[in-house]
Amino acid sequence: MLDIDIVYFSWTGNTKKVAKLIFNELKRDFKVNLIEIKSKNYPYIIWLLLSFIPNIGVKINSVKVNSKVIVICMPKWTFNCPPITSFLKQVNLENKVIYLVITYGGFDEKRYARYYANKIKRKKGIVKDILLIKRSKIDEERIKKFTERIANEVKTDLST
Numbered sequence: 810m811l812d813i814d815i816v817y818f819s820w821t822g823n824t825k826k827v828a829k830l831i832f833n834e835l836k837r838d839f840k841v842n843l844i845e846i847k848s849k850n851y852p853y854i855i856w857l858l859l860s861f862i863p864n865i866g867v868k869i870n871s872v873k874v875n876s877k878v879i880v881i882c883m884p885k886w887t888f889n890c891p892p893i894t895s896f897l898k899q900v901n902l903e904n905k906v907i908y909l910v911i912t913y914g915g916f917d918e919k920r921y922a923r924y925y926a927n928k929i930k931r932k933k934g935i936v937k938d939i940l941l942i943k944r945s946k947i948d949e950e951r952i953k954k955f956t957e958r959i960a961n962e963v964k965t966d967l968s969t
């Protein structure tokens with residue numbers, strides 16, 4: 810059976826909640842690894858400052874991804890989410906199939922999603938789908954539909 814890695818960073822818990830919902834759905838059909846990106850817990854003002862500096866990273870735990878399919882879950886932070894940026898700097902995404910999931914407060918999420926999708930594409934990752942979830946509307950049905958699409962695509966890819 811094919812493996813799927815779900816890699817997430819979450820500071821206030823919204824992305825973690827979404828990552829866990831995706832995990833619970835996908836684990837019915839696949840062996841799924843739920844991997845958390847961790848870093849020092851900086852105060853809000855420091856995160857906010859760093860989020861304005863594109864491409865800056867922070868020290869994170871070592872994150873090993875071995876699956877062909879990776880679901881990357883992250884929050885929308887101004888221009889930059891440093892722990893995710895660090896992860897993207899260290900990981901080899903060549904020919905990996907990526908699903909990008911972003912939770913956000915309420916603005917500028919589409920531009921940010923394009924920016925990170927391009928970062929992933931420059932690392933030769935194949936961005937198959939993007940899910941944007943507003944933190945005030947963590948809709949389980951929508952997440953379920955998204956994971957069904959992932960499951961179908963992964964199964965189809967397997968059989969071709």
Ligand SMILES: Cc1cc2nc3c(=O)[nH]c(=O)nc-3n(C[C@H](O)[C@H](O)[C@H](O)COP(=O)(O)O)c2cc1C
Nearest residue numbers: 819820821822823824884885887912913914915916
């Ligand atoms: C430093 C920082 C910057 C943020 N910038 C934005 C933003 O530009 N647009 C937006 O819609 N939400 C923004 N948010 C809100 C988060 O995207 C939202 O709360 C998200 O769900 C947080 O995910 P988490 O709980 O997994 O950390 C920001 C939050 C933080 C902490």
